[in-house]
Amino acid sequence: METQRRRVAEEMAISIQITAVLLLLITGGAAGRSADDLVAELKSLRSQSPSGVIHLDDRLVSSFLTSVGTPRPYSLLIFFDANQLRSKAELRLPHLHSEFSLLSASFAAHHKDDASSSRIFFCDVEFEESQQSFDLFGVSSVPHVRLVPASTRSLRDSIPMDQSEFSRGAESMAEFLESKTKISLGGAILRPPRVSLRQVLFLLAAILISAPFLIRRILDGDTLIHDQRLWMSLALFVYFFGVSGTMHNIIHNMPMVLPDRNNPDRLIFFYQGSGMQLGAEGFAIGFLYMVVGLVLAFVTHLLVRFRSISAQRGFMLVGMLLAYWAVSKVIYLDNWKTGYSIHSFRPKSWW
């Protein structure tokens, strides 16, 4: 019974397919499969990947896009990836790809089994294995995201996503998608929490249990935090962190050094112009700032304990020279960087 029914179904399916093919042939379409078939195949491909991003290659691109007549029953949002460029930090390919997967997963979660789940699919294409597809779309640079709406005939006419539209991550990609396809995401992007609920509970319990013991030790006064040196080095670190402009480097993502444009072998360590700085530059200056103060502290508090007079004299001299060098270096660099210098104005009659 079972087998018979299945065979009947298969036969029906085949006959439907044949009629579909015939119909398509008659209407002049080039597509070989029916719309439902394609959607079903896409769905099965989607279910194979955990985030729901379908990996396309040249063959799949042709079977789902170029050889299907418009309007297609679905739109595709395609992420163009290149394995060889993933190591370049400034392109942020891995980050963007994970954001893209997040968008896909959130979309799948919000549209489990409704109609819109088969209207849009998330795909990615890799450069080395599908160079033809890159040519078809006219994509010459990554990161690149493109939306192929259902009605687009030529792949070059598909809508590229602006740099600004994917730079803010999954949220801005979702905005782009919603405005272009009129398919709503149906909720917020579901980001995995940094620490899971179980971990939070565990941490909380651990803190609660250990707190009395810790506090007792603190009250007794025999822990690391009662060590003055620890606090002092922390304090000096905070100072160094502040004045070397590390915050500036973190916020603006400044590189440590820049390559020189005129001479590629040389590196630029110092950036001329106030309000901007490079990473190495900040650390160098922060170090110079620290040196003078530390030399002073060393001379007044440690050097006096030395027994040998000549050692005292020697260190004193070195300290003085060091302090002089550091101060003059910083002032010279500051004048060079800001282009500012103290000078007097002559009265007009002197000219």
Next chain:
Amino acid sequence: MGAKAAENGAKSSSSAPSPPPLKAFFRLKTKQQELLIRVASLALIYVLAFAVRLFSVLRYESMIHEFDPYFNYRTTLFLTRNGFYEFWNWFDSESWYPLGRIIGGTLYPGLMVTAALIYRLLRFLTFAVHIREVCVLTAPFFASNTTIVAYFFGKEIWDSGAGLVAAALIAICPGYISRSVAGSYDNEGVAIFALLFTFYLFVKAVNTGSLAWALASAFGYFYMVSAWGGYVFIINLIPLYVLVLLVTGRYSMRLYVAYNCMYILGMLLAMQIRFVGFQHVQSGEHMAAMGVFFLLQVFYFLDWVKYMLNDKQLFQSFLRITLTFAISVGALALGIGTASGYISPWTGRFYSLLDPTYAKDHIPIIASVSEHQPTAWSSFMFDFHILLFLFPAGLYFCFKRLSDATIFIVMYGLTSMYFAGVMVRLILVAAPAVCLISAIAISATVKNLTSLIRTKGKAPLAVSGKGSSSLKASAKRSEAQALRFRSLESAEAQALHFRSLESAEAQALASETSKAHEASADQSLPFQHNCAIALLVGAFYLLSRYAIHCTWVTSEAYSSPSIVLAARGAHGGRVIFDDYREAYYWLRQNTPADAKVMSWWDYGYQITAMGNRTVIVDNNTWNNTHIATVGRAMSSYEPEAYEIMQSLDVDYVLVVFGGLTGYSSDDINKFLWMVRIGGGVFPVIKEPDYLVNGEYRVDKGAAPKMLNCLMYKLAYYRFGEMTTEYGKPTGYDRARGVEIGNKDIKLEYLEEAFTTSNWIIRIYKVKPPKNRW
């Protein structure tokens, strides 16, 4: 000028004991001499702090600077004319037309009330001053007061020598001057005084454990809350400090009294300010203070139980149970409060301080403001100069002589240093701490060195007669070096002071110094002496450079009013552009009293204060949609813009244009922000429409939408007929260095009403609808 006088003063008093005829006249004891010098140098520092901030008044005239101060000035004017209650209930219909703004509930009134009180006092003393003069000089006056507070603070933390040095340093520290020159009538001017005063009183309260000082610090806190939103720094730093003291085992009854009194009274007082309201019990930013308050109670309770229980074992288990219980209850309360929405979460501004990358990703409007940028090292150098080198040494000295007070200053210094690294404008908050800590370094070093010099040969230090001669010698030597810096005097005063301390050496300096004495005493070292002199000269040289740097920076960078522009002409002379005021007075004299003026928000405060006309948006950027509407009007074509302007009842449009003078911060350069902010609310405005391949241009190659939008037309109307520079075509824009792309501009719905003499401000009248007039 003040320095020279100071030198004379110091000389006359220090040389007092030696000449015979004067001897009878000035027979002062050592202590009296010292007091005289100290008071004299403090008085001179007081005058110096005021005088150095007067560059802008001397160079231009007595006027209010920049943008925000104009709002403060306008409200102060209202306050003095209509009284406090009217001010408190003031609904301002002249700004944010048609919405208006409730002034009394949306500002910190401390500054205005202070200025009004000074004004009343002067009037009472029959000084006929104008309120504007009072406003202009409020910030320098409070800067002078800050030096006095810094002296007492330094004295409390270290000794009076450090106090004097700190006062001298802060009097001319550029980081502080940048916000307190004459004419910069802004909240920060009084707030830094209030901040330091509150901290001083609190440290004093912790040191003495007296209720009176704690009460005083609560009132200081109240004044700070009434003056500036930066009070959040105090209400977080003080609990943090208390927490560190608890953790490091420095809990004491003094701390308990000081914190409880200051927190409870300060909180109740702060609630009287309408803008702050119940935030102290409702917002997440203030919860740390409350948590520490309860923690202190637990500590006190435990102390009491420990005292009552004799059994140590029993107490340990009790401790464990109580702590677990207290911590879990606290965590639960916080969790429930946050979840139920009773306690509001941290604001973005606060969060961006703790996690600096937050603002960049989530609040672009904060990230875009130039004074919210993170600080590069050169800005630190510019604002602190040599203090930066001395800061680590000062930290080291503080750690070597750890007390409740030095812990406080170290924490204040480090937290504010971190915040200064996050935002340029917070250098201001760090300035007093950096000055104090560096003062400790200078004072301690100079003290060590001078004592080294004086121990040479003749050992008996404690004899005061010898001391005075060596003091004279050091005074002469320093005169010979012709160092015109105040800390010179303070160093001398310190040397004197040191002598008076000698008798009570036990409590005086750290043991290291006395060891140094011993070392230098048993082994007579000729080189040590020379070394000390060399170091002293080096230190004084650095300090003199600091003084020169500060004066120069104040004069060149921080004293321009930015409402009157100055440039150097081709022949080196100073050229003044007074176009802003020209335009605002024109508005005042020639437009109907109820006219509404549309401009970009930067000029809102100035138009209402000087032009006395209603504006659509101003610098209090509380309603983003309203600002976006103006941005949309400016970036639309004329017919659409006309519709928007009609809906807002706009009568005049004001634009700022620098093409003729080369003034670069004009509206054309700000235009992309108008587009961005407008596009943020109205998606019809798209930034790429105004750019060509991502480039912003105004010449022939500019985007067509750019060449025909309202802002472009208003800025460049009839500019195409103008020759600006010899050898250049007509319509050459000097601010951007290009020939403009649209020289034939026809206006349909607006007409030119007024253009100032240098074309910096252009005002247009909106025509009435065609069939009605």
